[in-house]
Amino acid sequence: MIGHTVFALDGAAVRFARVQALHPTTLSIGAGERVALIGANGSGKSTLLRVLHGLVPVASGQVQSMVPRRAQAMLFQRPHLLRASVRHNVALALWLHGARWRGAQQVACDALDRVGLSALAERNARTLSGGQQQRLALARAWALQPDVLFLDEPTASLDPTAKREVEALLGQMAQGRTMVFASHNLGQVKRLASRVIYLEQGRVLADRSVHDFFHGPLPEEARLFVKGET
Numbered sequence: 001m002i003g004h005t006v007f008a009l010d011g012a013a014v015r016f017a018r019v020q021a022l023h024p025t026t027l028s029i030g031a032g033e034r035v036a037l038i039g040a041n042g043s044g045k046s047t048l049l050r051v052l053h054g055l056v057p058v059a060s061g062q063v064q065s066m067v068p069r070r071a072q073a074m075l076f077q078r079p080h081l082l083r084a085s086v087r088h089n090v091a092l093a094l095w096l097h098g099a100r101w102r103g104a105q106q107v108a109c110d111a112l113d114r115v116g117l118s119a120l121a122e123r124n125a126r127t128l129s130g131g132q133q134q135r136l137a138l139a140r141a142w143a144l145q146p147d148v149l150f151l152d153e154p155t156a157s158l159d160p161t162a163k164r165e166v167e168a169l170l171g172q173m174a175q176g177r178t179m180v181f182a183s184h185n186l187g188q189v190k191r192l193a194s195r196v197i198y199l200e201q202g203r204v205l206a207d208r209s210v211h212d213f214f215h216g217p218l219p220e221e222a223r224l225f226v227k228g229e230t
């Protein structure tokens with residue numbers, strides 16, 4: 001179910017030197033939506049994610065976020081992990097968010113249990129496989145109980161098995177939350193998204209429910225993109 005507006009862009013545009021990474025864009029995202037951002041390399045997916053999360057300033061227009069930054073989490077294609085134990089990586093994030101250290105240990109253990117990493121809790125996080133690292137990043141985000149989850153191609157560098165595992169966890173984690181994710185995997189988009197935004201050269205060319213995107217008429221560029229990717 002879609003709730004009240006949590007993000008609203010009004011003519012928001014981003015420039016990096018001579019590159020117009022995002023042309024003036026107006027859209028809103030409601031609580032509980034699962035929005036997939038798709039498009040070719042360089043089309044502006046990461047830029048739009050970062051604008052929504054407040055990591056990139058807009059050159060013009062406005063960005064309104066009704067959710068405080070501390071209630072938003074972002075996952076990247078390759079997680080940034082500390083050279084410390086798996087458990088420590090989760091507990092430290094909680095502590096930085098104001099939790100007490102001892103309480104944080106218990107919450108960290110519970111979160112690691114949810115992603116199936118309990119047995120590796122004391123391992124150095126940097127020695128984990130790519131799929132395990134992404135599950136750790138998910139546990140870290142999960143422990144913080146964010147209202148909004150941003151994901152920048154979270155399974156792009158994983159093998160098919162790890163991809164499935166991480167995707168299943170993302171599906172569970174999305175319950176009751178707002179999720180915005182960039183993906184090149186249209187199967188994943190169909191499985192996880194409720195809405196699809198197609199970008200081309202920094203412009204939103206299509207913004208539809210997932211059903212209408214894959215079953216209804218599309219602008220020619222978007223249609224060709226989908227055809228080429230499937």
Ligand SMILES: Nc1ncnc2c1ncn2[C@@H]1O[C@H](COP(=O)(O)OP(=O)(O)OP(=O)(O)O)[C@@H](O)[C@H]1O
Nearest residue numbers: 016019020021039040041042043044045046047048
């Ligand atoms: N920090 C930056 N400095 C200069 N140009 C940038 C910067 N970040 C992005 N760009 C440019 O902005 C445009 C949009 O990039 P963006 O990373 O948002 O695309 P994307 O759709 O996420 O691509 P990909 O699928 O390859 O991740 C590209 O032309 C890119 O080169």
